[in-house]
Amino acid sequence: MEPLISKWHRELELFSSLKPLLILEGNVLDQYRYPVAGSIPEDELVPLSRYLHGYFSDHGYDQIVFYSNLIGFMNPYNPEMLAEYAALTGQKIENGVIPAEFKGNEAKTAPNVIRRSMLNSKKATVQILELASHYITTPERMDQQDVNSFNLLLQSALSASSVRTIYGRKQNLLILVVNKLNDLPAWFYLNNPICKTITLEAPDRDERKRLISGPAFPTFFDSSVYRTDYPYYADHPEDLEKLQDKFVGLTEGMTFTELDALRNLSRKEMTPIRDLCSVVDLYKYGIRSNPWESLSMKSLKHAKQDLEQRVKGQDVALERSLDVVRRAVTGMNGLSSSSTAKPKGVLFYAGPTGVGKTETAKALAEKLFGDESACIRFDMSEFGESHSDQKLMGAPPGYVGYEAGGQLTNAVKKQPFSILLFDEIEKAHPTILDKFLQILEDGRMTDGQGNTVYFSECIIIFTSNLGMYVKDPLGIRHANVTMDMTYPEVEHQIRTAVEDFFKLELGRPEILNRIGENIVVFDYIRQEAGEAILNAQIKKIVRRMEEQKQIRIIIPDKAFKELHDAALSDLSNGGRGIGNQVESLLINPLSRWLFEMEVMSDRTVTIDHFLTKANPPAVVCHLDEKGSV
Amino acid sequence: MSDKPYTNPLDGLYEIVGDLWNMQKLEEAAAQMHSDPTSGEKKAAAVSADQKKTEPAATLPSFHQIWQTADESIDWTDILSGRNTMGIDPASSRWKFLRIHAENVLKGSLEDYAAVLKEVRPLDDMKKYAHHIRVRALSADEIAVSYEAFEDDATEHSIAYEEYLCGIALRCARDIFAVLPVTHVQVTASASGKQQLQVRFKRSDMQKTLFNFIDPVDFVRDLGAQFA
Numbered sequence: 001m002e003p004l005i006s007k008w009h010r011e012l013e014l015f016s017s018l019k020p021l022l023i024l025e026g027n028v029l030d031q032y033r034y035p036v037a038g039s040i041p042e043d044e045l046v047p048l049s050r051y052l053h054g055y056f057s058d059h060g061y062d063q064i065v066f067y068s069n070l071i072g073f074m075n076p077y078n079p080e081m082l083a084e085y086a087a088l089t090g091q092k093i094e095n096g097v098i099p100a101e102f103k104g105n106e107a108k109t110a111p112n113v114i115r116r117s118m119l120n121s122k123k124a125t126v127q128i129l130e131l132a133s134h135y136i137t138t139p140e141r142m143d144q145q146d147v148n149s150f151n152l153l154l155q156s157a158l159s160a161s162s163v164r165t166i167y168g169r170k171q172n173l174l175i176l177v178v179n180k181l182n183d184l185p186a187w188f189y190l191n192n193p194i195c196k197t198i199t200l201e202a203p204d205r206d207e208r209k210r211l212i213s214g215p216a217f218p219t220f221f222d223s224s225v226y227r228t229d230y231p232y233y234a235d236h237p238e239d240l241e242k243l244q245d246k247f248v249g250l251t252e253g254m255t256f257t258e259l260d261a262l263r264n265l266s267r268k269e270m271t272p273i274r275d276l277c278s279v280v281d282l283y284k285y286g287i288r289s290n291p292w293e294s295l296s297m298k299s300l301k302h303a304k305q306d307l308e309q310r311v312k313g314q315d316v317a318l319e320r321s322l323d324v325v326r327r328a329v330t331g332m333n334g335l336s337s338s339s340t341a342k343p344k345g346v347l348f349y350a351g352p353t354g355v356g357k358t359e360t361a362k363a364l365a366e367k368l369f370g371d372e373s374a375c376i377r378f379d380m381s382e383f384g385e386s387h388s389d390q391k392l393m394g395a396p397p398g399y400v401g402y403e404a405g406g407q408l409t410n411a412v413k414k415q416p417f418s419i420l421l422f423d424e425i426e427k428a429h430p431t432i433l434d435k436f437l438q439i440l441e442d443g444r445m446t447d448g449q450g451n452t453v454y455f456s457e458c459i460i461i462f463t464s465n466l467g468m469y470v471k472d473p474l475g476i477r478h479a480n481v482t483m484d485m486t487y488p489e490v491e492h493q494i495r496t497a498v499e500d501f502f503k504l505e506l507g508r509p510e511i512l513n514r515i516g517e518n519i520v521v522f523d524y525i526r527q528e529a530g531e532a533i534l535n536a537q538i539k540k541i542v543r544r545m546e547e548q549k550q551i552r553i554i555i556p557d558k559a560f561k562e563l564h565d566a567a568l569s570d571l572s573n574g575g576r577g578i579g580n581q582v583e584s585l586l587i588n589p590l591s592r593w594l595f596e597m598e599v600m601s602d603r604t605v606t607i608d609h610f611l612t613k614a615n616p617p618a619v620v621c622h623l624d625e626k627g628s629v
Numbered sequence: 630m631s632d633k634p635y636t637n638p639l640d641g642l643y644e645i646v647g648d649l650w651n652m653q654k655l656e657e658a659a660a661q662m663h664s665d666p667t668s669g670e671k672k673a674a675a676v677s678a679d680q681k682k683t684e685p686a687a688t689l690p691s692f693h694q695i696w697q698t699a700d701e702s703i704d705w706t707d708i709l710s711g712r713n714t715m716g717i718d719p720a721s722s723r724w725k726f727l728r729i730h731a732e733n734v735l736k737g738s739l740e741d742y743a744a745v746l747k748e749v750r751p752l753d754d755m756k757k758y759a760h761h762i763r764v765r766a767l768s769a770d771e772i773a774v775s776y777e778a779f780e781d782d783a784t785e786h787s788i789a790y791e792e793y794l795c796g797i798a799l800r801c802a803r804d805i806f807a808v809l810p811v812t813h814v815q816v817t818a819s820a821s822g823k824q825q826l827q828v829r830f831k832r833s834d835m836q837k838t839l840f841n842f843i844d845p846v847d848f849v850r851d852l853g854a855q856f857a
Binding site: 037041042043044215216217218219220221222223224226227228230231267268270 | 703704705706707709710711712713734735736737769770810811812832833836
């Protein structure tokens with residue numbers, strides 16, 4: 001197998017012979033995969049300091065020392081090198097380290113010691129300053145001694161000597177390891193021709209693939225598991241490759257330290273090779289079985305009928321919503337993208353009010369996760385301020401509410417397998433839409449407390465009333481769609497308006513791109529659907545009265561027609577409007593009548609008429625003995 | 630105790646190691662390896678085994694800690710990948726030995742199991758508590774350990790006889806799981822020619838057990854052990 005060498009390693013190889021001052025920044029607290037066998041075995045994951053020690057040992061450097069302002073100079077990997085370094089720089093070792101302050105003018109301060117060794121031409125020396133960005137509070141608040149110390153480091157690098165070794169001439173090197181480059185004074189590195197900044201990234205797809213499919217593959221398993229399981233995969237390499245590819249996709253965005261933790265978890269749990277990917281769920285969510293995997297094709301076959309019990313007259317919207325679910329269940333989501341860590345699906349529900357958008361989301365949650373509470377709703381009108389993203393994702397350290405975390409991140413941590421419903425998304429502040437971009441693209445978000453939350457097991461649904469009204473040049477709102485339009489006309493009008501909102505009004509076409517073709521337009525509640533909704537609501541009321549109060553309610557056809565005509569006279573407010581009418585024309589008058597007649601239980605009530613024009617509406621009823629009708 | 634004449638259930642099975650602590654067999658093995666000039670590693674293993682043979686048995690602080698501790702695990706998958714997590718000097722003969730055998734051990738080779746047992750000698754420290762410890766492979770998945778117990782030993786350590794039997798059985802199983810990638814270890818204890826205990830340990834069960842907090846007799850009984 002050919003060695004796979006990371007970009008930063010190649011840069012290190014190139015620039016360590018060209019520039020005496022290197023700054024390593026970025027993902028420096030992670031572990032790294034050593035790419036070629038040398039003093040460290042190939043593909044071994046090691047901390048950055050050991051990596052650098054191994055690299056420079058293998059490249060013929062005589063002395064490698066590490067410095068920390070809290071400890072001093074040290075070399076935990078080869079104490080002999082430290083002894084030679086002490087002799088070269090005239091320092092004394094105490095308890096295994098050479099103590100040296102970073103600030104100060106004395107000869108034994110770290111920058112002075114570093115300068116002496118950089119000038120030496122006997123031993124090729126590399127000095128690595130660990131977490132160097134923490135030696136000062138901030139670049140803006142440096143005192144003169146801080147400035148002097150960094151200045152001395154700069155001068156040391158400027159006057160670095162080169163040394164003849166058996167590997168050729170080697171330049172003495174000064175390396176600063178920092179989390180963030182801008183924690184260093186800008187004058188130290190900006191426009192500095194002797195300085196090269198090398199950025200360390202989290203492992204990319206190739207690196208992760210190498211780790212799981214290279215020589216390190218067996219290390220992901222307990223020895224007995226590997227011995228019993230591997231013969232099958234040795235005979236079926238195509239199955240092994242599929243498994244490894246899936247693992248690579250699921251671990252997108254993870255650091256090497258996290259991948260190492262996955263390895264340890266897999267071994268500890270004695271995970272069979274075939275279940276390798278379940279370890280990712282266990283690590284991310286703390287659960288062993290993934291509800292997505294336990295969904296049966298059979299239950300999904302009848303999903304549409306089940307959803308239609310709750311959502312009436314939205315044939316197209318339900319079908320398109322279920323398409324997304326089917327893609328997730330069959331594992332075909334994300335096939336068109338490089339990331340399998342993205343959410344399971346994204347839907348953008350648009351359409352008139354009260355037509356079943358939220359109800360569909362809840363019904364889907366019940367269908368998929370067995371519980372309607374798996375639909376977590378956020379009313380985005382509450383997130384209209386510029387600082388609202390902190391409410392959703394958590395405040396940064398030091399700010400009020402930091403300990404509480406974010407509403408969204410907390411919810412997903414608690415229920416990673418869920419439907420996230422963002423109601424009225426157009427009312428959210430644009431900064432929140434930026435956060436959604438990251439969630440939709442990477443499927444992960446780091447909250448204010450530094451915890452990474454994964455959205456890869458969620459379906460994300462946005463709802464919106466965009467496109468219902470348009471403003472003319474004078475700012476006056478006009479209806480963009482009306483009930484007399486056909487569904488294709490309504491869909492076209494609303495879809496166009498949604499696209500215009502993101503492209504023209506908001507100026508964020510990239511958000512629209514992430515939603516893709518998943519804009520689902522809900523139709524108006526038409527006559528037939530309205531009748532179905534009305535019937536369902538009446539049945540529910542009658543059933544509940546019977547069950548809870550033992551009051552039997554009878555509505556003869558003639559009376560029912562009075563209610564039907566009044567409740568369905570205006571369908572522009574959708575199902576919610578019908579519900580309001582039922583409350584106004586049936587529930588309120590009936591409860592008033594029952595109260596006046598002191599009917600509390602165990603009776604039969606027949607409603608003879610609905611006085612829908614009365615103010616307030618009333619009912620004409622009579623009582624029968626229970627069971628007499 | 631049963632009056633039935635004791636028959637060793639392992640008799641007639643493929644014996645890979647024999648009595649590892651039988652001096653005569655070790656000498657034979659060493660002589661055989663000396664006669665094979667190509668096998669430098671085998672020689673080293675035999676020498677190492679001979680050296681250990683003359684060393685006094687390791688002293689354990691208390692019998693009650695026997696089942697609470699175990700030998701350090703050999704992570705064969707790490708060794709196969711060249712990942713040295715055990716802190717062994719990569720230049721040492723031990724590391725070379727493990728590297729040579731890793732692939733075949735992970736293929737379930739009984740000959741390599743035997744070589745590892747001879748080199749590592751996981752049950753040596755149990756000689757203080759039991760006699761005639763024998764190790765056999767029932768298959769690549771399962772190792773059988775048998776030992777002779779004496780009631781005097783229990784009295785000497787001031788413990789109940791059953792606790793004595795189970796403690797040693799647990800420790801033997803843990804030590805075998807530590808050095809070989811097997812899924813089961815069967816332990817049989819006998820005394821005066823009669824079987825006293827037979828129990829089969831499963832690796833995955835052992836992996837999740839906190840041995841500091843168990844009662845060895847209850848633990849072994851829960852595994853369906855047969856006591857005499």
